[in-house]
Amino acid sequence: MSLGEFEIIARYFDRPPADPDVLLGIGDDAAVLAIGGSAVVAVDTLVAGVHFHDAIAADALGHRALAVNLSDLAAMGATPRWCTLALTVPKADDEWLEAFARGLFALAERHGVSLVGGDLTRGPLTVTVQVIGTAGARSLTRAGGHPGDDVYVTGSLGDAAGGIALVAERHPAASAAANALRERFCRPTPRVAEGVALAPYASAAIDVSDGLLADLGHICERSGCGAVVDVERVPLSAELLTLFPPQQALAYALAGGDDYELCFTAPPAQAERIEAALEACGTPARRIGQLVAGEGVVCRRDGEPFTPPSRGYTHF
Amino acid sequence: MSLGEFEIIARYFDRPPADPDVLLGIGDDAAVLAIGGSAVVAVDTLVAGVHFHDAIAADALGHRALAVNLSDLAAMGATPRWCTLALTVPKADDEWLEAFARGLFALAERHGVSLVGGDLTRGPLTVTVQVIGTAGARSLTRAGGHPGDDVYVTGSLGDAAGGIALVAERHPAASAAANALRERFCRPTPRVAEGVALAPYASAAIDVSDGLLADLGHICERSGCGAVVDVERVPLSAELLTLFPPQQALAYALAGGDDYELCFTAPPAQAERIEAALEACGTPARRIGQLVAGEGVVCRRDGEPFTPPSRGYTHF
Numbered sequence: 001m002s003l004g005e006f007e008i009i010a011r012y013f014d015r016p017p018a019d020p021d022v023l024l025g026i027g028d029d030a031a032v033l034a035i036g037g038s039a040v041v042a043v044d045t046l047v048a049g050v051h052f053h054d055a056i057a058a059d060a061l062g063h064r065a066l067a068v069n070l071s072d073l074a075a076m077g078a079t080p081r082w083c084t085l086a087l088t089v090p091k092a093d094d095e096w097l098e099a100f101a102r103g104l105f106a107l108a109e110r111h112g113v114s115l116v117g118g119d120l121t122r123g124p125l126t127v128t129v130q131v132i133g134t135a136g137a138r139s140l141t142r143a144g145g146h147p148g149d150d151v152y153v154t155g156s157l158g159d160a161a162g163g164i165a166l167v168a169e170r171h172p173a174a175s176a177a178a179n180a181l182r183e184r185f186c187r188p189t190p191r192v193a194e195g196v197a198l199a200p201y202a203s204a205a206i207d208v209s210d211g212l213l214a215d216l217g218h219i220c221e222r223s224g225c226g227a228v229v230d231v232e233r234v235p236l237s238a239e240l241l242t243l244f245p246p247q248q249a250l251a252y253a254l255a256g257g258d259d260y261e262l263c264f265t266a267p268p269a270q271a272e273r274i275e276a277a278l279e280a281c282g283t284p285a286r287r288i289g290q291l292v293a294g295e296g297v298v299c300r301r302d303g304e305p306f307t308p309p310s311r312g313y314t315h316f
Numbered sequence: 317m318s319l320g321e322f323e324i325i326a327r328y329f330d331r332p333p334a335d336p337d338v339l340l341g342i343g344d345d346a347a348v349l350a351i352g353g354s355a356v357v358a359v360d361t362l363v364a365g366v367h368f369h370d371a372i373a374a375d376a377l378g379h380r381a382l383a384v385n386l387s388d389l390a391a392m393g394a395t396p397r398w399c400t401l402a403l404t405v406p407k408a409d410d411e412w413l414e415a416f417a418r419g420l421f422a423l424a425e426r427h428g429v430s431l432v433g434g435d436l437t438r439g440p441l442t443v444t445v446q447v448i449g450t451a452g453a454r455s456l457t458r459a460g461g462h463p464g465d466d467v468y469v470t471g472s473l474g475d476a477a478g479g480i481a482l483v484a485e486r487h488p489a490a491s492a493a494a495n496a497l498r499e500r501f502c503r504p505t506p507r508v509a510e511g512v513a514l515a516p517y518a519s520a521a522i523d524v525s526d527g528l529l530a531d532l533g534h535i536c537e538r539s540g541c542g543a544v545v546d547v548e549r550v551p552l553s554a555e556l557l558t559l560f561p562p563q564q565a566l567a568y569a570l571a572g573g574d575d576y577e578l579c580f581t582a583p584p585a586q587a588e589r590i591e592a593a594l595e596a597c598g599t600p601a602r603r604i605g606q607l608v609a610g611e612g613v614v615c616r617r618d619g620e621p622f623t624p625p626s627r628g629y630t631h632f
Contacts (some may be wrong), residue, residue: 023354023451023455024457027458027538028392028457028459028538029389029391029392029458029521030356030357030358030388030389030391030392030393030394030447031356031358031386032356032357032392032451032455033355033356034353034354035351035353035354035355037350037351038339038348038349038350038351039348039351039355039400039448040346040347040348040349041346041347041348041400041432041433041448042345042346042347042433043400043402043434043435043444043446044402044442045402045404045435045437045442047404047437047438047439047440048439049439050437050438050439051449072345073345073346073348075345075346075347076344077453078346078348082357084357084359084446086359086360086402086444086446087361088361088442089614101588115361116357117357117358118359119359119360121361121362121363121366121367122366122441123364123440124439124440126358126361126363126404126439126440126442128361128444129404130359130400130446131346131400132357133346133353135339139339139340139348141344142343142344142345153541205345206345207345211445222343222344226426230341236351239459298542312589
């Protein structure tokens with residue numbers, strides 16, 4: 001027997017937030033939030049069959065739908081506080097909803113984020129999460145880069161693309177490396193603390209969702225400059241290099257997307273502060289190139305021109 | 317040839333807001349908004365084939381997607397300021413996108429609302445709009461009603477349900493009355509000024525989206541009381557009564573939904589202030605019953621018990 005909208009919300013999603021700044025949460029026409037200063041708002045939609053494979057588990061989808069939005073706020077140096085959920089599901093499947101809510105709330109709690117409202121509708125599976133956060137003293141935009149700034153990325157790139165390939169091919173690899181890559185796609189780690197820590201020193205930032213070259217390209221467009229990437233410096237994980245040949249691993253890292261690492265820029269004079277800020281988060285960062293005068297992103301390999309195999313995700 | 321995501325956003329949706337409180341709008345990872353005090357947040361999704369008929373024009377859909385959210389803020393007595401749009405479309409259809417954006421922005425401009433961000437994805441047609449506004453001195457919730465309070469509705473009810481019937485049956489009526497009903501469904505008028513004007517005097521409010529009896533039922537549940545509706549007092553438009561027999565018109569008004577009028581409650585001592593507040597908005601309001609001790613909504617007709625033909629929209 002299928003549940004009604006209100007029963008589903010009550011059973012799975014209406015968890016009274018501990019946050020005293022949620023003046024009114026789920027259950028009325030709108031939520032009321034005490035925000036001192038500036039609010040930072042991001043929204044992202046995941047559509048079944050477009051942004052995720054049917055094989056993705058419901059709890060991973062709940063995690064992922066929130067993670068991609070937390071990642072947007074991380075790229076602003078903002079602190080996420082609240083979220084809303086617009087969930088469209090073909091039917092009221094108890095087990096699925098329970099797992100989805102579990103994945104969403106586990107990540108939300110880790111970041112002190114309260115679900116304050118939403119809309120539950122029937123239709124093709126689509127998940128839209130909106131996150132609202134508070135801005136730090138300085139918001140990290142895509143537009144603040146200058147020629148001469150160093151270009152950095154956190155963590156490692158290409159793992160999620162490798163994970164997608166394993167899921168899509170229903171790769172039987174049950175090794176620790178294969179599991180790690182699949183998890184990187186299914187349960188990405190938004191770099192929230194890192195974004196906040198970088199905000200005072202970085203000049204521009206974006207999260208890597210479409211692929212490094214595409215996303216760095218967005219920084220270049222908005223900052224009115226170009227970039228050079230030294231591809232041999234792009235960080236690749238041991239797991240990725242275990243399961244894929246080096247050329248394939250590099251292609252995933254340059255164009256793969258879905259890693260939700262931060263790509264950011266900073267003047268060379270800030271290098272030590274950047275390093276210290278990220279060390280305090282326990283997250284490695286690697287300098288992979290520089291912003292330059294001009295436009296567009298070009299790659300070098302050991303100082304020689306290098307043509308990447310692909311440029312990143314195209315949405316249409 | 318189909319446009320890419322970024323071209324579509326630039327062409328149709330990236331209109332720099334005049335609002336100086338939009339510190340950062342479309343084009344970065346998130347929007348940054350200067351909010352003094354409390355933010356009021358609502359989100360609603362419209363799914364093709366579930367919430368709207370294929371026959372609805374794209375500009376009406378753009379209007380409607382925003383209107384239903386403005387209506388939620390109206391029911392809180394809040395002032396809408398900003399919105400985000402998560403739009404999922406099966407393909408990049410120039411003509412459709414232009415009309416959709418036109419409908420959305422026309423209504424947004426009428427209410428001083430800026431589109432500050434969003435996500436454009438490919439998939440089954442689904443529109444999720446989120447509105448963020450600022451709270452007044454007092455937020456109107458569903459929970460503030462007390463036995464003895466009067467129950468009011470603004471405008472007239474049942475028109476949208478009549479309009480849906482005309483659209484679904486492809487009713488050939490080209491009369492002014494038929495057009496008026498269709499417009500009430502396709503381009504509902506959110507009662508934003510009315511909500512703000514009522515907020516100091518009303519005890520509880522909701523917007524009529526699921527149907528009067530269902531929505532008044534939500535006020536009763538949250539307020540811990542019941543309600544009696546005198547059905548002969550429920551306001552029906554001349555247009556509705558021209559096109560439908562009186563029993564059908566009443567059924568639409570009690571259970572039809574989609575009118576986006578406000579249903580609100582207030583102590584009898586506030587009756588004159590309520591009337592003056594709505595008169596200043598140019599909007600009629602009618603007292604249709606009372607909150608009572610107990611639970612549930614019951615109907616009377618000329619003082620006698622009356623069983624309504626249906627209770628309202630069920631979401632699953």
